[in-house]
Amino acid sequence: MAGVGVASTGAVAAPVPPAPAGEDSGTPEPPPGEPDPDPDGSRNFVWLIPALIAGVAVIVIALFALGLLDGAGETTAAPDTTIPPETTVPVSTTQAPTTTTTAPTTTTSTVPPTTIPAPGMIAPVGNPIPLSSLTLKSGGIGPIAFGDPADEALGRLVSSIGEPSETGAAGEELGLCEGDDGRFARWDGLTAVVSGTIADGTFVGYRFDTVAVPTMQLDLSTPSGLRVGDSVKTLNEIYKSYRIDYVSAAGTDLFQLSDGDGLLLWGPVTSIEPTGRVDGIYAPDACTS
Numbered sequence: 072m073a074g075v076g077v078a079s080t081g082a083v084a085a086p087v088p089p090a091p092a093g094e095d096s097g098t099p100e101p102p103p104g105e106p107d108p109d110p111d112g113s114r115n116f117v118w119l120i121p122a123l124i125a126g127v128a129v130i131v132i133a134l135f136a137l138g139l140l141d142g143a144g145e146t147t148a149a150p151d152t153t154i155p156p157e158t159t160v161p162v163s164t165t166q167a168p169t170t171t172t173t174a175p176t177t178t179t180s181t182v183p184p185t186t187i188p189a190p191g192m193i194a195p196v197g198n199p200i201p202l203s204s205l206t207l208k209s210g211g212i213g214p215i216a217f218g219d220p221a222d223e224a225l226g227r228l229v230s231s232i233g234e235p236s237e238t239g240a241a242g243e244e245l246g247l248c249e250g251d252d253g254r255f256a257r258w259d260g261l262t263a264v265v266s267g268t269i270a271d272g273t274f275v276g277y278r279f280d281t282v283a284v285p286t287m288q289l290d291l292s293t294p295s296g297l298r299v300g301d302s303v304k305t306l307n308e309i310y311k312s313y314r315i316d317y318v319s320a321a322g323t324d325l326f327q328l329s330d331g332d333g334l335l336l337w338g339p340v341t342s343i344e345p346t347g348r349v350d351g352i353y354a355p356d357a358c359t360s
Contacts, residue, residue, distance in 0.1 A: 277353070317340070
């Protein structure tokens with residue numbers, strides 16, 4: 072009887088059969104406080120896949136926009152490498168003119184006027200000396216002595232006989248030593264020889280020659296009276312108390328007048344015969360005296 076009483080108070084719920092395998096039971100949300108029946112959470116990431124695809128698409132589009140993934144980007148780098156050589160070429164060409172402008176030299180053009188003045192540039196010095204006093208001596212011309220400053224000696228000649236007809240360089244051919252630097256001033260047959268320059272040299276010699284067509288008559292003689300054009304006989308008579316030697320050099324006959332101290336005067340003659348003629352009267356060469 073007891074069993075009947077229980078049944079009357081309430082119906083007993085019939086057991087719910089389990090869902091067959093493979094069917095979706097709806098998987099209701101677990102009640103609060105109970106663990107998630109899907110512990111691996113794989114279903115929670117399903118919604119992220121579309122978001123990731125969209126993000127990758129945005130990045131790819133951005134890279135194309137910046138040209139990083141564009142195939143033409145490799146060709147745009149070429150102008151950057153070709154620009155530097157084009158900019159360096161003008162730099163090298165502008166340096167060449169600066170080195171070539173230093174080549175011209177102007178000092179050599181001023182040397183000849185200062186070392187060999189023109190005939191009219193020798194200034195006269197002192198009062199004129201009479202021709203009779205400009206004797207051809209072994210030590211100078213009258214009062215103008217060897218060793219005098221060149222500008223002073225030539226200046227006195229200019230004052231006495233006028234401007235020279237020619238000036239130029241002198242060397243061994245006028246009695247200077249080999250390698251010496253000298254100058255000369257010439258008045259028709261008279262040639263005055265200077266060692267060094269006319270401005271700061273020294274008067275060291277002379278040569279008085281006969282001239283075919285004289286433009287100025289210079290009647291100069293030795294202190295004893297020998298003149299260019301006199302005969303060899305006259306030469307022998309004037310200097311009979313001196314030593315006179317006749318020699319030949321390069322096919323030319325020469326006289327050499329000496330005393331006990333050495334050579335006094337010398338010069339060319341047309342012949343050593345008495346009928347020969349004196350063609351020049353020279354002072355001893357500066358290199359041998």
